[in-house]
Amino acid sequence: MGFSGDNLKGFILALLSSGFIGASFIIKKKGLRRAAAASGVRAGVGGYSYLLEPLWWLGMITMIVGEVANFVAYAFAPAVLVTPLGALSIIVSAVLAHFILNEKLHQLGILGCVMCIAGSIIIVIHAPQEQPISSVQEIWSMATQPAFLLYVGSVIVLIFILVFYFAPQCGHTNVLVFTGICSLMGSLSVMSVKALGTSLKLTFEGKNQLIFPETWFFMFVVATCVITQMNYLNKALDTFNTAIVSPIYYVLFTSLTILASVIMFKDWEGQSAGNIVSEICAFIVVLSGTILLHSTKDFEKSPSFRGNYTPLSPTLSTRLCSGNGDLLQHEEQEEP
Amino acid sequence: MGFSGDNLKGFILALLSSGFIGASFIIKKKGLRRAAAASGVRAGVGGYSYLLEPLWWLGMITMIVGEVANFVAYAFAPAVLVTPLGALSIIVSAVLAHFILNEKLHQLGILGCVMCIAGSIIIVIHAPQEQPISSVQEIWSMATQPAFLLYVGSVIVLIFILVFYFAPQCGHTNVLVFTGICSLMGSLSVMSVKALGTSLKLTFEGKNQLIFPETWFFMFVVATCVITQMNYLNKALDTFNTAIVSPIYYVLFTSLTILASVIMFKDWEGQSAGNIVSEICAFIVVLSGTILLHSTKDFEKSPSFRGNYTPLSPTLSTRLCSGNGDLLQHEEQEEP
Numbered sequence: 089m090g091f092s093g094d095n096l097k098g099f100i101l102a103l104l105s106s107g108f109i110g111a112s113f114i115i116k117k118k119g120l121r122r123a124a125a126a127s128g129v130r131a132g133v134g135g136y137s138y139l140l141e142p143l144w145w146l147g148m149i150t151m152i153v154g155e156v157a158n159f160v161a162y163a164f165a166p167a168v169l170v171t172p173l174g175a176l177s178i179i180v181s182a183v184l185a186h187f188i189l190n191e192k193l194h195q196l197g198i199l200g201c202v203m204c205i206a207g208s209i210i211i212v213i214h215a216p217q218e219q220p221i222s223s224v225q226e227i228w229s230m231a232t233q234p235a236f237l238l239y240v241g242s243v244i245v246l247i248f249i250l251v252f253y254f255a256p257q258c259g260h261t262n263v264l265v266f267t268g269i270c271s272l273m274g275s276l277s278v279m280s281v282k283a284l285g286t287s288l289k290l291t292f293e294g295k296n297q298l299i300f301p302e303t304w305f306f307m308f309v310v311a312t313c314v315i316t317q318m319n320y321l322n323k324a325l326d327t328f329n330t331a332i333v334s335p336i337y338y339v340l341f342t343s344l345t346i347l348a349s350v351i352m353f354k355d356w357e358g359q360s361a362g363n364i365v366s367e368i369c370a371f372i373v374v375l376s377g378t379i380l381l382h383s384t385k386d387f388e389k390s391p392s393f394r395g396n397y398t399p400l401s402p403t404l405s406t407r408l409c410s411g412n413g414d415l416l417q418h419e420e421q422e423e424p
Numbered sequence: 425m426g427f428s429g430d431n432l433k434g435f436i437l438a439l440l441s442s443g444f445i446g447a448s449f450i451i452k453k454k455g456l457r458r459a460a461a462a463s464g465v466r467a468g469v470g471g472y473s474y475l476l477e478p479l480w481w482l483g484m485i486t487m488i489v490g491e492v493a494n495f496v497a498y499a500f501a502p503a504v505l506v507t508p509l510g511a512l513s514i515i516v517s518a519v520l521a522h523f524i525l526n527e528k529l530h531q532l533g534i535l536g537c538v539m540c541i542a543g544s545i546i547i548v549i550h551a552p553q554e555q556p557i558s559s560v561q562e563i564w565s566m567a568t569q570p571a572f573l574l575y576v577g578s579v580i581v582l583i584f585i586l587v588f589y590f591a592p593q594c595g596h597t598n599v600l601v602f603t604g605i606c607s608l609m610g611s612l613s614v615m616s617v618k619a620l621g622t623s624l625k626l627t628f629e630g631k632n633q634l635i636f637p638e639t640w641f642f643m644f645v646v647a648t649c650v651i652t653q654m655n656y657l658n659k660a661l662d663t664f665n666t667a668i669v670s671p672i673y674y675v676l677f678t679s680l681t682i683l684a685s686v687i688m689f690k691d692w693e694g695q696s697a698g699n700i701v702s703e704i705c706a707f708i709v710v711l712s713g714t715i716l717l718h719s720t721k722d723f724e725k726s727p728s729f730r731g732n733y734t735p736l737s738p739t740l741s742t743r744l745c746s747g748n749g750d751l752l753q754h755e756e757q758e759e760p
Contacts, residue, residue: 196719199712202712206712209705210706213702365545366550369545370542376539379535383532
């Protein structure tokens with residue numbers, strides 16, 4: 089229930105991250121539109137003129153800044169706090185789209201925003217405090233505790249089953265296969281990002297952690313997880329509509345990340361039952377708000393901005409990769 | 425944050441009340457349908473055959489039982505806890521309508537239900553404990569404290585302005601006039617119902633409160649407030665569609681009741697800021713869920729059950745009166 093200085097830093101960074109990421113989609117979209125207007129060839133039909141458009145690059149930089157802020161936020165505050173706040177980027181992009189791109193937000197979409205905000209406030213109030221970590225070896229001992237190893241083991245087994253059994257069989261008909269792989273992988277990504285972020289934070293504070301092999305191991309895990317996640321997210325986005333992939337991915341990813349964080353960092357240890365139940369309920373509220381915002385965006389179809397609510401893929405590379413892909417994909421869909 | 429025995433009793437009574445009231449609408453509706461099928465004359469076009477239908481009377485009794493449970497709940501738990509839980513009756517009637525009357529619930533309506541439940545859980549967890557009251561004079565001193573007298577004074581002035589200035593001018597064009605009068609009056613109704621309920625509870629416990637003039641005064645206030653509220657609720661329902669009146673009324677009524685309770689019973693005194701903010705956010709979530717459930721019920725119009733979400737008028741007589749009126753009105757609307 090307390091709100092430590094580190095939690096506050098993490099909270100502000102998560103808010104900034106959502107602001108930047110939400111804004112980046114609008115800026116990129118404006119860049120794509122301007123490039124299409126200038127060259128007459130749209131990105132969806134093979135044009136690359138957007139690469140000459142400064143606005144598109146500004147959007148890209150905004151997104152990277154947002155992702156870095158998100159990465160650093162994980163070093164300060166528990167994942168139980170940072171991850172659900174990612175939903176706020178959807179609100180930022182919805183509100184900016186409403187005012188800057190003249191995309192009318194459906195009334196129920198506004199309700200969805202209100203719910204995301206109310207749920208986020210409750211999550212922030214009930215966020216657990218983390219034990220201060222003094223070295224990467226401490227994280228290593230958390231990561232190698234039996235309960236978390238069991239989680240990692242189950243995740244890897246599930247991923248293998250999904251990749252080698254279900255993906256060839258029904259990967260292209262069932263949306264849960266590819267998004268499931270991404271989300272399972274994503275929960276490991278966030279945990280390793282958190283471990284790496286914390287060791288880098290300690291290094292910047294003067295306690296060099298780069299001398300420990302554990303730091304490099306976490307770096308390797310981050311790279312592996314993020315690349316796998318990116319690969320399967322692209323497969324999911326190639327196969328299914330973003331409007332279907334995004335909310336499912338957000339729900340699965342956020343739930344699994346919270347589960348992983350609760351196991352590894354024991355976020356809920358020492359918290360009252362009331363606190364934990366409040367957090368879970370608030371998380372459900374944020375998810376519901378997100379789903380509402382997603383499902384109502386098609387109620388009033390607007391000509392050229394169906395892809396503006398896509399900032400749901402929550403790690404750097406996946407978003408760098410999918411963000412652009414989404415927009416291209418959507419541009420394509422809009423051609424009648 | 426604690427959950428006393430009295431709070432638990434009040435909570436269970438409020439749940440039972442919502443269950444009974446939610447079910448009563450379905451039973452009454454089934455009775456009306458059966459009566460219409462038997463006599464060939466519908467209630468909306470002047471038939472009174474439903475008065476011979478036992479099912480309709482069963483629905484009426486269920487509703488009275490629910491209202492009594494609601495009344496008693498106020499004697500045990502704070503209004504901040506009991507009032508928002510009234511939203512659960514909407515869920516009960518929506519779910520029962522789905523299964524018994526084969527009214528398909530829209531997917532977003534289900535989301536609305538989920539939100540109402542999540543919000544209610546958070547409200548219940550954070551509900552304040554009430555100081556035990558030992559006599560009606562204690563309530564009297566709460567009701568005559570300057571802050572609450574100021575609230576009552578402002579409410580009465582506002583009601584007079586609405587009744588004598590706005591009602592003749594724009595009562596039939598602006599939905600906020602009649603619903604505003606009802607809601608302002610309603611907040612006083614609930615406070616006096618709570619005072620009366622508590623004194624009756626004390627009387628049953630052996631401490632006779634009927635010897636005090638304060639008890640009779642509260643009884644007089646209950647009667648006056650409820651009759652005025654009933655009168656203006658009927659005006660509102662006669663003038664505007666129930667689908668518009670109900671959610672606005674619910675939002676205004678519940679907000680004003682909580683405000684009145686917080687002033688009179690000092691529900692929030694001694695609570696942490698985090699608790700109060702959580703309660704407010706959870707209340708917003710329940711309101712949003714209610715609005716969502718209401719706005720999506722027209723998405724899939726079904727032939728003869730548009731009035732099933734009406735149990736929003738929260739005190740005995742208003743609901744006894746409006747409940748039936750609603751159904752009649754809706755029956756009427758359904759005639760092409």
